[in-house]
Amino acid sequence: MPQSVKLMSVATAVPPHVIEQSDAAAAAARGFSGRYGDFERLASVFTGSGIRRRYAVRPIEWYFEPLGWPQRTSAYLDGATQLFVDAATKALEAAGVGAAEVDTVVTVSSTGIATPSLEARAAGRVGFRSDVERVPVFGLGCAGGVSGLSIASRLAQSRPGGIVLLVVVEVCTLAFRLDQLTKANIVATALFGDGSAACVLRSGEAGLAAVEMSGQHNWPDTLDIMGWSVDPEGFGVIFDRSIPPFAEQNIAPAIAGILERAGLALADVDRFACHPGGAKVITALERALSLQQGALDHERTVLADFGNMSAPTALFVLDRLVQAGLPSRTLLSAMGPGFTVSSVSLRSAA
Numbered sequence: 404m405p406q407s408v409k410l411m412s413v414a415t416a417v418p419p420h421v422i423e424q425s426d427a428a429a430a431a432a433r434g435f436s437g438r439y440g441d442f443e444r445l446a447s448v449f450t451g452s453g454i455r456r457r458y459a460v461r462p463i464e465w466y467f468e469p470l471g472w473p474q475r476t477s478a479y480l481d482g483a484t485q486l487f488v489d490a491a492t493k494a495l496e497a498a499g500v501g502a503a504e505v506d507t508v509v510t511v512s513s514t515g516i517a518t519p520s521l522e523a524r525a526a527g528r529v530g531f532r533s534d535v536e537r538v539p540v541f542g543l544g545c546a547g548g549v550s551g552l553s554i555a556s557r558l559a560q561s562r563p564g565g566i567v568l569l570v571v572v573e574v575c576t577l578a579f580r581l582d583q584l585t586k587a588n589i590v591a592t593a594l595f596g597d598g599s600a601a602c603v604l605r606s607g608e609a610g611l612a613a614v615e616m617s618g619q620h621n622w623p624d625t626l627d628i629m630g631w632s633v634d635p636e637g638f639g640v641i642f643d644r645s646i647p648p649f650a651e652q653n654i655a656p657a658i659a660g661i662l663e664r665a666g667l668a669l670a671d672v673d674r675f676a677c678h679p680g681g682a683k684v685i686t687a688l689e690r691a692l693s694l695q696q697g698a699l700d701h702e703r704t705v706l707a708d709f710g711n712m713s714a715p716t717a718l719f720v721l722d723r724l725v726q727a728g729l730p731s732r733t734l735l736s737a738m739g740p741g742f743t744v745s746s747v748s749l750r751s752a753a
Contacts, residue, residue, distance in 0.1 A: 502529045522537050611725055
């Protein structure tokens, strides 16, 4: 019988520039109010988002400069590589593992393009071996952290004793666009921040928790709910207002189906740990999963302290749960472009 894969550590990192939500609202007003007639009505999203502050790879004034692909890509390569190094180093230290012991690196990022990919750029600074296996993953959006954990756990399962490092990095603020006078773009400036998270996994070892199962559900004909548009200036956000009601109506049966394939039911889960895409999304998830209002407390705290960082955000929630003490069974879930939901079940080692 194959040995179970253990989560050895979780770590997070953020870039140096702090954006208070009040400053973000003022900057958005400066950039949009005189050019977009509906801005005053939309401005309430800054105060109703549940976000106090966010972090960015560049200071707020940088976003008012003329920016195209070269400038955004340069900021991505610089900021994302540093975030990779910071999160990876912290996760390895927490697991008591040296970088030279890592056999496989899974890198998840969808907010920039890097070839060579981020783990290659960070390899010398982190200290990976020359024969480390590299698995870069692009395009999973907000679901990337949970899907990445699933991918990393299966790779660890395939190599007993091997160490797999998962690093999830997103630099969402690089998609802030003063040239796009759309509701989706303005909402994005109120929600998104930058950050990274990393996990160390290994089969057959003691750890924080065992990866019990994982799965995904994809809804047909939903490509326009979330994603990127691409033009000469950079990425543009596709962010449909229907996400909260869609989640409330569809998430429970999708997750129930994922669990059923592993012989589990919703009632078997002690704690649902969800990607906090926004205040309305968190409320919709509580309703959909028949949770008490306020049950997703760590989700709200992470959203308030960091904003929506896309893929790493669910792992920030997991980090808070680890610090508080994981319950017997935690189901980590996140929705992302496709439109999809990805889930991973963790069984506490306690």
